[in-house]
Amino acid sequence: MTDTLTHDHATVLEQRRQAAAEARRLKTLNSIFELRAFIALGVLIIVFSLLSDSFLTVDNLITMTKHVAINGILALGMLLVILKGGIDLSVGSIVGLSGVVAGELLKGVRLSLFGVIAYPPVWAVVILCIAVGAVVGTVNGILVTRLNVAPFIATLGMLYVARGAALLISGGTTYPNLAGQPSTHNTGFDWIGGGRPLGLPVAIWIMVILVAVVAVLLRSTPFGRWLYATGGNERATELTGVPVKRVKTIVYMISGACAAMSGIIIASELTSAAPQAGDSFELNAIAAVVIGGAALSGGRGNVRGTLVGAFVIGFLADGLVILGVSTFWQIFIKGTVIIVAVILDQSQQRFQRRGAAASAVAIATNEPTDLGATKVRPEDTAP
């Protein structure tokens, strides 16, 4: 009996020693995996530049980044919603609705009471479009927080409602020639899609500004902290006295506003607005956020990861087009990349958990490990 016990204790000690080594190995592996989205982007750029001379040129990079901006702006809004543990399926439809509203306003608003047609200036058009997006988002938020509709269902409903509204307003037709006319003092709308201040398209500037704003919002405001906390443990956060409902409503509002901004950019680039614009864009936005390492369960993710995710999706799509890969394969490959990204994310989570468990086992024997020395900030854990 005593012998077996001694033997068992020796085994336990050995198990603990192994645990310490395992903890160190997993930590290294974990740090490599955290960079996976960057590595994926690097690999994409290298492979495409080897296969095509026209890929790695300044002009092409700017063009591709301009494409990325549209999805990137959507993805920033989506990131906030996903951080709180929700989802926003309505953004693609808001893109279409926002373009239609812009088209309607630029065409001129007939004020029958005064018998005149008013032509709002471009800045007012932009603000009104964003307001429409924000209102649709706020409706999502109210459905989720006050009426307890599951986010998936609430935003799925708004996906149809917003698209239906776009089709109703436009009568199903496209608004042409959104450049405006000097006679009505509403020119300049096409500048948003075509202008190049300091050599870069306006769309890229808008994305850069939004990236900065959202990053600061998440890092340095109480709102950002509350958002991470809500996604991490909504019950505890509410009991802590955080206005959880308000936080949740605001993220849907921001997501709607971001979608409206994307809609304006698309309409301006084409100088025309189609009610069908933005169809299934919500899926690209979700893909970017997920590739960027955010957890759909909430509480984990950051701006940097989402931005890299948007670049991965955008560069992959454009690169495949440049190489002349068939559209069918493009769709197939995009799906594969998303699934692989999520599998990698899961393995990283597993490494992290196993690493923590191994450290804890090892600590039982006072083996020197650096448990607890690892710094954690939710905004820093991915990618």
Next chain:
Amino acid sequence: MTTTTPRPGITTAPVAPVLRAVDVTKVYGGTQALKGVSLDIAPGRVTVLFGENGAGKSTLMKILSAVESPTTGYVELDGQVVEFGSARDAADRGISIIHQELSLCPNLSIQDNLFLGRERTRGGVLVDGSTERALATTVLRRLDEALDPDQPVGELRLGQQQLVEIARALLQKARILIMDEPTSALSAPEVETLFQVIRELTGQGVAIVYISHHLEEALDIADDVAVLRDGSMVAAAAAADVDLAWVVRKMVGREQDELFPVRDPHLGPVVLETIELSVADAANPDRLAVDGVSLSVRAGETVGIYGLMGSGRTELLECLAGRLHADSGQVLMHGGTLTGNVRQRIRAGLALVPEDRQRDGLVQTMSVGQNLSLAALTMFVRRLFVNRSRERAAVESMISDVTVKTAGPDAPIGSLSGGNQQKVVIGKALMTGPRVLLLDEPSRGVDVAAKADVFKLMAEQAERGLAVLFTTSETEEALRIPDRLLVLVRGRLVADLRAGEITRDRLMSLADGADTTEEA
């Protein structure tokens, strides 16, 4: 009577053990819940496991029933080392566990519950109702209970539901039955029935492992006793050789005197008061979870609420904190009516340390510092942004105030032990600068050393003039910590005792006596 302690892990049972845990260690995150524990379970005997909250009882039960697997060490069944794939695997081999929270589907009948997941079928497709009926009737008769197998479980009293759980275990041919707090929600007659059933089962050779907060009651039914403290097995003996004093001594350990701070309270005016407060039971809307409770807490006073699971203690505190809506009655603070949601009540100076810190207290994805400052974040805002250096200074000073052992504010919350996590939740509440501190079972899942720290913290806050109201299901805590003790039974306050007037016997009879009158 001998009080010699046999070597831990070896009980005095004369028969070969049917189930053994050998040198079992269990680690959760940064917490070591079990530290090399060994336990022998003899067939046909009741092994009672004693230990305070957080001693590791539930963890050991989970390992024995394969709900969890040990980090190191192993489990032996009939002398063979076994590794169960799942709790179901363990159940198939005769080990069943009955949890404190019953796992029955209230919408299904007794019979459907009994065979859930193990339906008897004809040809593997259709449920064989008549075979099930015959088996159900037999097993219910074995438990001496006149229950109709077609009755929905939701209509049964808790004690009867518990019997259904036991019947289910018997149908799975359980040879080892693990019961976690089986009597906590039962009335005295129901406990009597349960004990008869247990005696019959041991007579049939079934081994029972039993955990309870009712020490006397558990000692009554015990054949063997084992005591856990801070994740270690500190003593094991035959029940005949020990008495209650021995059990308490072993449970609390040498720190007993340091555990409970001595206080000389300086009482101020009444800060918090409730008048005939009632809260409906969420699970059972016809019942009141809190039934006409009137209480008051003065500044500088620590008031304890002694109540077991289902007594309404959690609902009472959650109602005070604004999470649950009061159905009738009033809450007064400084003499004025207190209304509003959690946020508004925190502003009014009321802070709650919830019972379940994983579910209600902490955000696991955030660091120690971020958890601490979450409630008071707006205090550190300058021109829209959180002033990080001010936040950090406040967090660091709170970490030292509530004596959290951590690598620093940036350490993940999961790297802390249960006790230190609890201190973080308390620290978070204190950062809002409350006038009233509500703590729901603050010693739950906390080791002895941290427990002493938590009690000391509560005493310190009372010295500073806070009104402290806490709940406990530990008799020892109820007897020694509060300046005044309220006893809550089934939602009603049955006693209001000054520190000197409380005795263990009185507490027990109050808790039980009220039970029987309620039933009758």
